[in-house]
Amino acid sequence: MKLKDFMLRRGSFILAGMLAAFLLALGGMYVLNLEITRRDKTDAYDGLLPAGEDTPPAYPLLPNGPVKNVILFIADGMGINQVTLTRLTYYGPDGRLHLERMPVTGLVNTHSANNLVTESAAGATAMASGFKTNNRMAGVTPDSIPRVSILEVMRDSGRATGMITTTDITDATPAAFAAHVPHRDDTLTIARQLLDARLNLLIGDAKDILLLLGGSTEENPEALRRLGEMGYAYIDSQEALDRSDAPYLIGHFKRMVTREYSSRIRSEDETASLADITRRSIELLSRNPQGFFLMVEEEGTDTGGHANLPRFVINRLKAFDDAVAEGIEFAMREKNTLVIVTSDHETGGLTFEEGEVPARDVEVDWATRLHTGQMVPLFAFGPHAARFSGVMDNTDIPKKIARIVGLAEFWKMPMAPKN
Ligand SMILES: [Zn+2]
Structure with a gap:
């Protein structure tokens, strides 16, 4: 760094410090400035834990009774620091996200069959089927053999199933949980499956799905x-979802999509919130007396990471955490639901x-615009959640779930032939 830049940065630190001190004096406001050293700048945030307050308590460990329902939350691209920065931003250093209050934590190794750094198809295949596969393959092993997923065995056990992304x-x-294709780009085959x-x-x-069935996206x-x-009932809004009682439904919420790499995208632009959709989906699925399996994915945490946009990642992780809170609330009430949050x-x-401190300027840095091979966090709540403690492989996740809900060792079974 040049001396002039250094002095400028020093100057901005001092100014920011004075501003923060002023704000603290004003109302005890907690201010976090993210200073981006590599590619971007972002705004200040506020989150507040009043001085002297204890950190929010962990949710309780529940007794190990039977498990009827499983909710698996996946924040694509979420590492430990994504969690940390979201906490700092919204709740301050002594606060906690909902997912951080889950009583059991683990660490997950994520390498794929052919690469120490996985991508989403191989990562999700491991979490769905219990098998490692090559990057970009979904729901099949490297030999292209389809493998049963935890969602499919939960469905075949009579439970309701759903996915939100x-x-x-x-x-x-989502493809890796209910489709089986050698290439993740084969989206029309995935839609059909x-x-x-x-x-x-x-x-x-x-x-x-619209393209497959009607020739236009x-x-x-x-x-x-x-x-x-x-x-299938077709819905395209939260209002329609709230009204719908359909046993099978396809929801087209196109403005939820956060795949575009643009600094202009903000989570406020959504027309629907992941938390609202999750809450209503749980309501619908829980009508099945046998129970349900729900997978909820937040993609913006990956998109924002690829674009090196910390604000975007943090906003999306907060939206994801609010959806997690819906799952935990249901599970606290019902006491028979396992909630897993991971990446x-x-x-x-x-x-x-x-x-x-107290200026709370945070200098954010990125190592890459790609994925990394670091372990990802896992948080668990519900009966038998303690089995997710410690270091595990991503392929262990569906096996643990199956054992907890009392299903057979599905990963040892061949996939049933399609009729
Ligand atoms: Zn990615």
Whole structure:
């Protein structure tokens, strides 16, 4: 760094410090400035834990009774520092995100079959099927053999199933849970297989389903007619979701999509909140007396990491954490629901190097615009959650879930032939 730049930065620190001191004097406001050393700048945030307050308590460990429902939350690209910066931003250093208050924590190794650094298709395949596969393969092992997923065995046990994502429904993570393709880019085949999988609820950007059925990625009458024929209700808004009682539904929430690499994208631009969708989806799925399996994915945490946009990552992780809170609230009430929160890999090599108190300027740095191979955190709540303590492999996750809900060792079974 040049001396002049250094002096400028010193100057900005001092100014920011004075500003923060002024704000603290004003109202005890907690201010966090993210100073981006490499590629971007972002605004200050506030979050507040009044001085002298204890950190929020962890949610309790529940007794190990039978587990009926499983909710698996996946924040694509979420590493430890994404969690840390979101906490600092919204709750301050002594606060806690909802996911951080879950009583059991673990660390997950994420390498794929052919690379020490995974991508989402291989990462999700491991978490869905218990098998490592090569990067960019979804729901199959490297030999292209389809492997049963935890979602499919939960469905076949009579439970309701659903997936929610803030990207395309056919994107790698949902694909790996209910489709089986050697290449994640084969989105029309994935769309077909997702429809055939008969999930009760599939919500995200449904453009590939519209394209498959009606020839256009925009909403079109032919696609809607064919969805109706297949027994799927089609909805495109939170209001419609709140009204719907349909046993099978496809939700097309296209503005939830956060895949574009643009600093202009803000989480406020959404028309629907992941938390609202999650809450209503749990309501619908929990009507099944056998229980349910729900996978909820936040994609913006990966998108923002690729674009090296800390503000975007932090906003999306907060939105994700609010959705997690919905899952925890249900699980606290019902006492028979396992909630797991984790990630497929870290994105960006996010870190921070300076964090002056009380100025609280945080100097954020990124190692890359790609994924990294660092372990990712896992948080668990519900009966038997303690089995997720410690260091595990991503392939252990579906095996642990199956054992906890009392299902057979599905990863040892061949996939049932398609009729
Ligand atoms: Zn990615």
